[in-house]
Amino acid sequence: MPTILVIEDNLTVRDNLVEILRLAGYDVIVASDGKQGIMMADTLHPDLIICDLSLPIFDGYVVLQILSKNESCCRIPFILLTARAERSDVRMGMNLGADDYITKPFDPSELLSSIECQLKKVESHRHPRLNGMKNIISEIDVHDSNTEDPLKELVRDRNIKIFKNKQIIYQEGNYPSCLYYIVKGKIKTFVVDEDGKDLITELCSEGDFLGYAALLERTRYVDTAEAIGEVELAIIPIEDFEEVLLNDSAMRQRIFKLLTQNIDEKEVQLLKIAYDSLRKKTADALLTVYRKYNITDYRNVGLKFSRGNLAALAGVPKESLARTLAAFRDERLIELRSGIIYIREMDRISQLSK
Structure with missing residues (x-):
């Protein structure tokens, strides 16, 4: 049976989790603080980690940060468990690479469903999470010097739209309808914290693609993009982007590799803001x-x-x-x-x- 590491400092909550998981047939190991949890994950390599956000020594964010940089632990599904349900807390955890975020008091059936879902993802590899995609793509060598860059094919002969300074390109919470390519100018992407303060997550300039993360994950935008000065963007319809991904495997792999190369930069930027x-x-x-x-x-x-x-x-x-x-x-x-x-x-x- 899969082994689950529970990192929780509250004895009552920890015992409750252990009982639920063992009744469900899982093997369980426990840690009472973040530092111990990191050491156990690195040594025992569990199949899944459930980690409380508020922990002594290292909190859940730091545990997730350290394990995501550990080659032997970075692909272990990670579920954050916390009583803090603010949107900013959830966003922070997910941006750092958490696979799920469950609030206390939790429903045992919700927890078990999440665990089952994450373990199935690992087993099938059909839907790798975006933050782990860089590890998968790095194992694929699809470079062909005789093949024209697929990104140039995507950009060629597209409609160009001009945005003025501070004009919004896309808004957090909206679904994407196209992929953007920056022909000229600079763009910032940002989130707004609970105090109403803008936090820049990425700076983009000429030659960068914009808005691809939401397209790849088929989710809403998690940040807002705004022009810095005048910007020219090539607009690539979502249908054309998806057609390339579906019909040409070699091109798809190259696009994934090129478009996810800055995922680490965004993760590091968010961590710097926090710590x-x-x-x-x-x-x-x-x-x-x-x-x-x-x-x-x-x-x-x-x-x-x-x-x-x-x-x-x-x-x-x-x-x-x-x-x-x-x-x-x-x-x-x-x-x-x-x-x-x-x-x-x-x-x-x-x-x-x-």
Whole structure:
């Protein structure tokens, strides 16, 4: 029978879970805190993990983060169990790669149904979760130097739509109807936290595809996309995208590999928002803008990025960002001229972001 690891610090809840799971025929192992749970997962390799969100030492988010980076544990189905049912909590867990999110008090039948569903997914491999797709695709070598890039085929001769600065391209909660390709300009994707603050999840620029995650998962958008300045987008109808995926396996694999290459970046960005210090977040936001927009001469080319967008990218209040930038200026790490940021000490900024 499958083995399930239960990571739960509350003795009553833990005993209740163990009883339910054993009556259902599962083998159960238990851990009382996050650190112990990580060690047991790495050593015993259970078939599924049920983890409480509020744990001593390491909480459920940190457990999930660490295990998702562990080659031997990253494909183990992970169910978060918590009394916190706020939308932002659910979104955070799912963005980090959780397979399901069950709130307390839980219905035993709901829990068992979720477990059965996740174990069937692992067994069949018919519907791998998006966060694990990179591991599957990396095992497939479908490169053919004689074949034209399938993404160029998708983009060729498409209708071009122009978006003005701050114009919404797609909205969180809506279903996708097309795939977007950025011909010109910059786009940010963001979520709004419980305090109404924007948190940037991704920066996109010329040559990037946009909105593909919802298409691949057949779900609603989990964030909102907004133009930064004027943007030109090629519009690829969902029918054309799906036709390529269905009718050409080699092309499908290449598209999956190319379109999921930035999944790690988005996961890392969300983790930085949650756990990094203010100075680290600010330094990392500066480097993200620098790297994304391919600034080669950083001493003489400034970062023309609004303070509001920079704060949203760092996941900090605008006032806190301003104070940190002022401190960086006083330390001669950056220079501020006419509102434009110039990085003066790239090595030290890079060290702060680690």
